[in-house]
Amino acid sequence: MFMQSPLTGFRAAAHRPIGPPRSPRPDGFRPDIEGLRAVAVLLVVLGHAGSVTLGGGYVGVDVFFVISGFVITTGLLREVAAGGTVSIRRFYARRALRLIPAAVPVILGVLVATWLLQPLRATRTALDALASATYAINLRLPWVGTDYFNHGDPPSPLQHFWSLAVEEQFYLLWPLLLVGLVTLYRRRGGTGVPTRRLAAIVGWLATASFALGVVLTEAAPHWAYFSSATRAWELAVGVLLALGARRLARLPRRAAAVLGPAGLAAVLAAATLYTDTTDFPGWAALLPVLGTAAVLAAGAGGYRGPVGRALGLAPMQYLGRLSYSWYLWHWPFLTFGAVVLGPKLDPRQGLYLVLLALGVAALSHHLLENPVRHLPALRRAPTRGLAFGGALSVATALAALVATQSIPPPTGRGEQLDARAAVATAPSPQGRLSQLLTASNKPTIVPANLTPPLQAAAENLPAPYTDGCQASERPSHQLTHCVYGDRTSSTTVVLFGDSHAAHWFNAVDAIAKQRRWKLSVWIRNECAPASVLVYGRTDRRLLHDCSRWRRGALQRIRELKPKLVITSNTGTYTTAPDGGADSAEVWLAGWRETLRHLTAAGARVAFINTTPHLRDDVLPCLVAHVNDARACQRVRRDAVPEIGRRTVVAAALRRAGVHVIDPLPWLCTATACPPVVANTLVYRDNNHLTTAYSSLLAPVLSRALPTVEKKRPPRRTARARA
Incomplete structure (x- = not known):
């Protein structure tokens, strides 16, 4: 299927010795590439x-990948x-001196900032730091289930190191492959560089990588986004451009005049038209990658049209030189800025923070990155330069390793009653729970026996998540249940x-085991059970995937013919595109459609109404x-989202049976919603119940x-008894 892919476009390059690709400057420097780095960052x-x-600003990373493949x-x-x-040792030394000295202060700074501002995330961030220092963060992130677009937990302040890890893995392998292929070619009597054979091999590898990316974008989007295997083709496009540089240098001026603007337009179109709902990388990555390739090809012969002149402007050149440092610093500024200023930064706050990061990046570039890179003692002796870079990486990794063991988790004092046991053994569980809630309204020290502990609560997820049954991890047409x-x-x-249905799982599962029910779980984050087209209250994303998944799930649930369907959802959805208030009538119509499917299966339906929300994330x-948990509670009348709609929908559902x-x-x-009840933590963020409280x-x-009537076995007839 990919035989005619543009990825293999340079396989027909001349099979002959190659000299350095022609450049308008003797040292090979191309201002358009420096300016393109500025565009990317x-x-x-x-x-x-x-x-x-x-x-779709994230496509800037794809621009960097193509540039790296070409330049290297x-x-x-x-x-x-x-x-x-090629001197492999000298090449690795240059890369180490270019990349590591600027990265180390960022990693160490993140560790210190996390210890000061996010102590609950210290261990997790230290592990991210260890993976970043060893350029393996792109393997760790999908392994722990990170979503690049972050509709769940707060992002790691080192998450952006994933792209540096992809490039570093390319730098590690590609020179070895190139030298090995050239050496093999020469041993068989060839001379120069076999560009046609190299292009053919790289083209096939690129095609395989692209195909894998397309498949995994559907099947395993986390791995597709972060994996070197699915991103290698983007670097390979740059490699193919370099292998075909002599032919590109002879590109007619008229063709170059078209390629440059068209390529830049393609990159900008991807950045403006793509969103966090775009299936990426997959097929969508072709637009920014081929757009970048077109800009590079247009400038191969020294042609400077409008695009080349714009990219060559002094501000673009300066930003291009700072692009690496700015990329390193901008993300920690944004993530820690969100900790200090509030989890939802507005664009103005974000702009101020990245401008601050630009200032720090400039200092890093001029005072650290360039001086170290150009130290004569390190440049003249590749072994020394390589050892210096390696020592920095090892020292940073050791610092991260020590941090994982030495930062004490925050704890409370004293012991509190085991709330779960108290409720479970009480003659009136509701009455005992009410007593515990009332006691929690008094000044309460966070207990040392808090369940779950604060440092573990963020990852205190119900089994459908840890078992891979949460459907948001898969494309909407893949119906997953457990x-x-x-x-x-x-x-x-x-x-x-x-x-919000999922956070009732522990309670429902315990009941199912007690009553001998087979419990079938159908969960998708940010997907209301009512058949409405909703927008996420926090990010305004139109959740088309939700509607598609819901239709399929309802059909499968009908086929199961359940006796009872227990459903719930958060109250923060809206059907208004601008995120404003919406009509209860829309929700009532959506519920009628959902109930039509459920009652057609003969099921009774139980709806657990919306859960109150605390004002802030309860853990920090x-x-x-820690000496007065009441400071984190919320007044009851403010804690219930969309209380008017909640009341209207509940009344209508009761009338519908x-x-x-x-x-x-x-x-x-009657007045407040506490975050801690006896020894049990109620929430793991500001609105999701912990598994411990759900079990309670x-x-x-x-x-x-x-009550659910169990199916009785058929009566045995006389013939059957015989």
């Missing part, structure tokens, strides 16, 4: 800062032409909804107020759920 930085016009290969070919081979409870039972009960709040359960008495007193609520939820 501006796209990434402004996109991360929240620019409303650069929803051009330098290697020039060295082969001049000396007949079975829990009594798997041998003939009585099927379904848990269906978004993450409790760290800051739905068993509506209000969880407010289990989470709040099993006895009260059990009494609130409707």
Whole structure:
């Protein structure tokens, strides 16, 4: 299918010895490439800062990949032409001196800032630092389930090192492959560099990488985004450009005049038209990658049209020189800025933060990066330069390793009653829970036996997440569910909804085991069970995937013929594109459509109404107020999102025969909603229940759920008995 791919376009390059590709300057420097680096870093930085016009600013990374493949290969070919081979040691030393000295202060600075501002994330960030120092962060991020676009937990302040890891892995392998292929060619009697054979090999590898990226973008988007295997083709496009540089240098002026503007327009189109809902990299990565290739090809012969002149302007050249340092510093400034200023930075705050990062990047570039890189003692002795870079990496990795063991987790003092046992053994679970909630309204020290502990609470996820059953990890057409409870039972009960349905899992699973239900779980984050087209309240994304998944899930649930469907959702969705208030009528119509599917299967439906929200993330709040957990509670009337819609929808569902359960008495007193009840942490963020509190609520939820008649075995006839 990929035989005619443009990735293999240079396989017909001349099979002959190659000299250094022609350049308008003797040293091979191309101002258009420096300016293109400026474009790339501006796209990434402004996109991360929240620019409303650069929803696809992340394609700047793809621009960097193509540039790196081209520049590195051009330098290697020039060295082969001049000396007949490549000094691998000298190449690695140059890369080490170029990359490591600027990266080390960022990693160490992040460790210190995390210790000061996010102590609960210290261990996780230290592990990220270890992976960043060893250029393996692109393997760690998908392994721990990181979503680049971050619709879940706060991002790692070192997440952006993933692209540097991809490039470093390329720098490690490509020179070895090039030298090995050239050496093999010469041993068989060839001379020079076999450009046609190299281009053919690189083209096939690029095609395989691209195909893998397309497949994994659908099947495993986390791995597709971060993996070197799915990004290698982008670097390979740059390699192919370098291998075809002699032909490109003879490109007609008229063709170059078209390629340059068209290529830059393609990159900018991707940056402005793509969003965080674009399936990326996949097919979508072709636009910025081929656009970058077109700009590089247009300037190969020294042609400077409007694009070349714009990229050659002094400000673009300066930003290009600072691009590496600015890229390194901008993301920590944004992530820690969100900790200090609030989790949702507005574009103006984001702009101020990245401008501050630019100032730090300039200092780093002029006072550290350039002086170290140009030290005569290190430049003249490749072994010394390589050892210096390696020592810096090892020292940074050791610092990160020590940090994982030496930063003490925040803890409380004293012991508190085991709330779960107290509720489970009480004659009236609801009455005992009400007593515990009332006691929590008094000044309360966070207990040392808090369950789960503060440092573990953020990852205190229900089993459908850890078992890979949460459908947001997969494309919407892949319907994923898991079975829990009594798997041998003939009585099927379904848990269906978004993450707020998922946080009831521990309670429902305990009830299912007690009542001998087979529990089928259908969960997708940010996907309301009502058949409405919703926007995320926080990021305004139109959730088309949700609608597609919901339709498929409802069909499959009908086929299961469950006795009971338990459903719930958050109250922060909106059907208004601008994120404003919406009509309850839209929700009622959506619920009628969903209920039509569920009741067609003969199921009873129980709806657990929306959970109250605390004002802020409870974990850092409790760290800051360990001696009085009340500081983190919220007034009840303010804690219930969309209370008007909540009331109207609940009343309509009751009229439709739905068993509506209000969880407010289990989470709040008459006046406030506490974050800690006895020894149990209620929330793992500001709105999702911990598994411990969900388990605690099993006895009260059990009494609130409707009874489910079990299927009885058929009566045995006389013939059967015989």
